Amino acid sequence: MPRSNRRTGADGDDPVNKGTREPWGPTKRLSSSIYEEVRERICLMRYPPGSVLREVELAGEFGVSRTPIRQVLQKLESEGFVEAKNGVGTIVTGFDFLAMRDIYELRLKLAELIGQLSPNPCLDSHCRQMEALLERARRIRAKQDTEEFWRINHERQSIIRALIGNVALRELYDRYYYLTARVWFQVVEAMWDDQVDALCTELNDLLRAMRAGDTQAVAYVERNHLSYYMALIGRYVSGADRSVSAMAKR
Amino acid sequence: MPRSNRRTGADGDDPVNKGTREPWGPTKRLSSSIYEEVRERICLMRYPPGSVLREVELAGEFGVSRTPIRQVLQKLESEGFVEAKNGVGTIVTGFDFLAMRDIYELRLKLAELIGQLSPNPCLDSHCRQMEALLERARRIRAKQDTEEFWRINHERQSIIRALIGNVALRELYDRYYYLTARVWFQVVEAMWDDQVDALCTELNDLLRAMRAGDTQAVAYVERNHLSYYMALIGRYVSGADRSVSAMAKR
DNA sequence: ATTGATATTGCTGTATGCAGCTTACGGAAA
DNA sequence: TTTCCGTAAGCTGCATACAGCAATATCAAT
Numbered sequence: 006m007p008r009s010n011r012r013t014g015a016d017g018d019d020p021v022n023k024g025t026r027e028p029w030g031p032t033k034r035l036s037s038s039i040y041e042e043v044r045e046r047i048c049l050m051r052y053p054p055g056s057v058l059r060e061v062e063l064a065g066e067f068g069v070s071r072t073p074i075r076q077v078l079q080k081l082e083s084e085g086f087v088e089a090k091n092g093v094g095t096i097v098t099g100f101d102f103l104a105m106r107d108i109y110e111l112r113l114k115l116a117e118l119i120g121q122l123s124p125n126p127c128l129d130s131h132c133r134q135m136e137a138l139l140e141r142a143r144r145i146r147a148k149q150d151t152e153e154f155w156r157i158n159h160e161r162q163s164i165i166r167a168l169i170g171n172v173a174l175r176e177l178y179d180r181y182y183y184l185t186a187r188v189w190f191q192v193v194e195a196m197w198d199d200q201v202d203a204l205c206t207e208l209n210d211l212l213r214a215m216r217a218g219d220t221q222a223v224a225y226v227e228r229n230h231l232s233y234y235m236a237l238i239g240r241y242v243s244g245a246d247r248s249v250s251a252m253a254k255r
Numbered sequence: 256m257p258r259s260n261r262r263t264g265a266d267g268d269d270p271v272n273k274g275t276r277e278p279w280g281p282t283k284r285l286s287s288s289i290y291e292e293v294r295e296r297i298c299l300m301r302y303p304p305g306s307v308l309r310e311v312e313l314a315g316e317f318g319v320s321r322t323p324i325r326q327v328l329q330k331l332e333s334e335g336f337v338e339a340k341n342g343v344g345t346i347v348t349g350f351d352f353l354a355m356r357d358i359y360e361l362r363l364k365l366a367e368l369i370g371q372l373s374p375n376p377c378l379d380s381h382c383r384q385m386e387a388l389l390e391r392a393r394r395i396r397a398k399q400d401t402e403e404f405w406r407i408n409h410e411r412q413s414i415i416r417a418l419i420g421n422v423a424l425r426e427l428y429d430r431y432y433y434l435t436a437r438v439w440f441q442v443v444e445a446m447w448d449d450q451v452d453a454l455c456t457e458l459n460d461l462l463r464a465m466r467a468g469d470t471q472a473v474a475y476v477e478r479n480h481l482s483y484y485m486a487l488i489g490r491y492v493s494g495a496d497r498s499v500s501a502m503a504k505r
Numbered sequence: 506a507t508t509g510a511t512a513t514t515g516c517t518g519t520a521t522g523c524a525g526c527t528t529a530c531g532g533a534a535a
Numbered sequence: 536t537t538t539c540c541g542t543a544a545g546c547t548g549c550a551t552a553c554a555g556c557a558a559t560a561t562c563a564a565t
Contacts, residue, residue, distance in 0.1 A: 118361070173354070
């Protein structure tokens with residue numbers, strides 16, 4: 006009975022392979038896909054801060070045992086997304102506002118460094134991608150498609166990442182992007198129109214800088230928009246509680 | 256028989272609790288101590304690049320099962336110290352010189368940020384610690400006590416860490432310290448006297464800056480010495496192979 | 506003697522059982 | 536009605552058994 010244990014769970018609605026259906030190679034590290042999926046759920050606030058992630062539950066959903074799930078959760082814990090408590094569960098961290106400000110301040114400086122530490126040149130392909138992105142961004146103003154907003158931002162981040170020559174800096178920039186995504190995401194839902202405008206402006210500025218082939222300019226555009234978001238979040242949060250930790254739903 | 260399984264292995268020479276013997280609280284996350292121990296062994300080149308870390312071996316040595324060991328190794332892998340290959344083993348990464356240069360360049364910039372992102376004030380206690388450190392550093396010139404050198408540097412790093420107000424920056428600064436420690440450590444063994452002199456100079460400069468209560472000055476001292484080390488490593492490595500990956504022992 | 510396929514060994518990746526910890530619920534006493 | 540305590544349930548942390556993969560050794564064929 007316990008043989009052929011590979012994916013004995015719910016195969017039909019496996020959320021990892023929905024749509025893409027990658028070949029996965031041989032056994033391409035089972036947990037990495039699950040990791041990205043769970044991280045995205047946290048960033049998109051489908052798992053709001055304070056909610057409990059149960060290992061058996063996730064294991065059943067993804068059709069694997071607890072072991073790869075634990076791997077995922079431990080990685081998420083080391084990156085600061087969740088916190089595992091013995092006997093209780095693995096709890097999605099609520100973002101402390103002060104910690105977020107620290108991260109944003111650091112991100113500002115890191116953004117400046119993009120143009121300083123061996124930046125990669127802006128290629129035409131990048132420009133074309135950015136153009137397509139801008140087009141898509143202009144189209145979502147009417148209908149509040151938060152998922153599409155998220156995807157566009159993902160790709161923007163992906164393009165920027167390609168311009169970062171310093172490997173360490175690239176990794177950092179990505180990591181903090183995901184770490185702060187939640188806070189910013191919450192703001193987006195609160196003020197949709199403004200955020201779409203801001204996104205279009207950002208993409209437009211980026212496009213201009215990239216067409217000029219000036220990676221340093223790209224870096225400063227990023228810096229300035231991060232600064233804008235930081236101020237926005239500061240104003241947004243100061244009205245409500247400083248900490249959104251209590252936003253659990255259980 | 257399998258009951259009372261808590262630490263049934265080699266209790267006598269448990270390398271984690273040698274010396275310190277912390278109370279450990281209730282069951283304070285078994286793997287964290289093992290993590291630090293293994294990381295230190297990698298940094299001190301007791302596990303040279305290319306050497307294979309076997310899970311059962313480590314499990315036996317620390318008196319636990321493979322599960323916590325795997326936890327440790329996965330964390331080390333995510334930080335770039337090792338690389339797990341299915342069917343082969345977990346291999347200590349050899350430091351790619353280019354990657355190291357990227358990290359050092361980034362560290363230079365991060366060091367500057369120490370003084371800019373809400374630095375903590377230099378307290379008298381810090382100065383006194385630093386004085387003691389300088390005293391110890393002056394005493395090791397005669398006998399080549401590499402371990403003591405390492406401990407002194409650890410504590411220097413610990414003091415600097417306390418001056419970093421930005422939580423995210425503090426974490427980063429620590430992480431990259433350990434990540435680059437190996438390269439630098441190798442240089443130390445090659446040119447002992449010079450390195451002791453450099454360390455004394457660094458501690459002295461730090462002490463002066465701290466006595467002045469100027470955290471920004473501390474930051475710049477750190478930056479400059481990192482720059483010095485970077486140039487040194489560049490010169491040292493350029494003579495030999497650019498990559499020390501092949502330095503395995505199997 | 507050399508080369509090719511094959512068996513064997515040892516490792517990591519995964520699944521699962523057990524123990525301890527935490528919390529919640531329910532009943533008894535004040 | 537309220538408070539307190541004991542018990543039960545559920546979760547994570549750890550141990551262990553199993554399956555798959557990679558490398559090496561072995562043996563046969565040329």
